[in-house]
Amino acid sequence: MSARKMNAKVSMTFNINVSVGKCRNAKKFALQEIKGSLIKHYGRLWLYGEEIIRSNPGSTVRLDVDIMPDSTTLFSKFYVCFKVVRDGWLEGCRPVIGLDGCFLKGIVRGEVLSAVGRDTNNNLYPLAWAVGLLQAVKERCPETEHRQCARHIVANFNKRFTGQEYIKLFWRAVRASTVEKFRVENGVGESFNSAIRHARRRPIITMLEEIRLFVMERIYTKRVEGMEWDLLICPTIRKRIEDLKVKQRLWGVTPCGYQKYEVRFTDVAYGVDLIAKKCACRIWQLTRIPCLHGVVAISYLNHDAETYVSQSYTTETYLKCYKYSINPLNSSDMWPDVPYHKPLPPKRRRLPSRPSVKRKRDAIERELTGPSRQTVSRRGSLIKCGICKELGHNKKKVSI
Numbered sequence: 377m378s379a380r381k382m383n384a385k386v387s388m389t390f391n392i393n394v395s396v397g398k399c400r401n402a403k404k405f406a407l408q409e410i411k412g413s414l415i416k417h418y419g420r421l422w423l424y425g426e427e428i429i430r431s432n433p434g435s436t437v438r439l440d441v442d443i444m445p446d447s448t449t450l451f452s453k454f455y456v457c458f459k460v461v462r463d464g465w466l467e468g469c470r471p472v473i474g475l476d477g478c479f480l481k482g483i484v485r486g487e488v489l490s491a492v493g494r495d496t497n498n499n500l501y502p503l504a505w506a507v508g509l510l511q512a513v514k515e516r517c518p519e520t521e522h523r524q525c526a527r528h529i530v531a532n533f534n535k536r537f538t539g540q541e542y543i544k545l546f547w548r549a550v551r552a553s554t555v556e557k558f559r560v561e562n563g564v565g566e567s568f569n570s571a572i573r574h575a576r577r578r579p580i581i582t583m584l585e586e587i588r589l590f591v592m593e594r595i596y597t598k599r600v601e602g603m604e605w606d607l608l609i610c611p612t613i614r615k616r617i618e619d620l621k622v623k624q625r626l627w628g629v630t631p632c633g634y635q636k637y638e639v640r641f642t643d644v645a646y647g648v649d650l651i652a653k654k655c656a657c658r659i660w661q662l663t664r665i666p667c668l669h670g671v672v673a674i675s676y677l678n679h680d681a682e683t684y685v686s687q688s689y690t691t692e693t694y695l696k697c698y699k700y701s702i703n704p705l706n707s708s709d710m711w712p713d714v715p716y717h718k719p720l721p722p723k724r725r726r727l728p729s730r731p732s733v734k735r736k737r738d739a740i741e742r743e744l745t746g747p748s749r750q751t752v753s754r755r756g757s758l759i760k761c762g763i764c765k766e767l768g769h770n771k772k773k774v775s776i
Contacts, residue, residue: 453508468697476565
């Protein structure tokens with residue numbers, strides 16, 4: 377609740393007129409009473425980490441601090457990864473991890489780095505999260521294949537090569553499936569950032585707890601949801617197959633061997649091998665889901681396209697992701713004591729002007745989504761003063 381809304385609510389409820397400044401001070405006092413001071417929050421991070429390890433054995437919790445020249449200990453980074461979440465990702469999720477960061481919106485500024493995977497229903501699967509961006513992925517995983525976000529690449533690309541035609545060519549190259557080095561991935565990290573947008577305004581332990589509760593409840597909800605499915609494959613994958621079946625009517629099939637076909641539409645043709653589960657467009661090999669040309673060849677044999685989907689997209693595999701549960705934590709007065717120095721909050725660095733709360737969109741995003749609201753120019757209209765009601769000037773200055 378903003379200070380102005382609080383002012384209006386107090387006036388309507390108690391018939392008392394108070395200033396906005398008093399409401400702002402009351403709100404600040406109430407937040408400190410409920411959530412505790414920043415020093416108290418950061419000082420209990422060691423206890424919070426120990427409680428996670430106690431209640432969820434095998435989980436990974438890391439707290440890094442900075443020792444200053446005057447021997448004070450300042451908070452640096454905090455990392456959490458629950459063992460049950462890691463085991464669920466290893467058993468049932470696709471071997472892809474998306475890394476993304478977002479800024480905190482509270483009093484102490486910082487960043488939240490999230491590692492998010494994808495389950496077999498093509499939904500996000502939160503894997504781990506940390507406060508404090510770590511530039512150590514390439515150092516720790518040098519042999520792992522790394523890919524960059526296409527939207528950020530096109531934003532940098534547009535700084536050097538302007539024009540809509542270049543952008544269209546770029547996205548055509550990104551979505552190309554016949555060239556192995558190009559591939560596009562939806563922003564699972566951005567989806568996770570959107571889910572925790574309210575938690576990012578909270579003090580650090582409150583924020584970490586809201587993220588933990590979100591993931592804990594999500595795992596349980598997804599497990600209950602998957603147990604109700606009476607399907608061979610997950611609903612999202614099934615809908616994708618059904619959409620391809622609608623588009624297949626324009627394509628023709630010519631057999632050329634044992635379960636080998638040439639699928640053609642006008643002058644475009646692709647070779648399909650149903651035994652090897654391959655298509656010349658390479659979408660089937662990349663996603664392990666039959667592409668449009670594969671669905672056309674499968675329908676030619678009156679077979680069910682769902683039986684050609686990889687085992688990793690089945691309901692059975694989906695339930696493996698969510699068969700584990702995060703154990704609950706006790707209240708803060710029951711957390712175990714640890715013999716470590718309590719870290720202090722990091723030094724606050726206030727930037728000029730009013731802090732921004734909303735995410736700043738790139739110019740490319742603004743062009744794609746269009747203007748946020750329709751505006752009408754006042755050019756050519758007569759100015760009317762709000763005090764004397766005369767035309768030709770306003771109450772601030774005389775028009776020339």
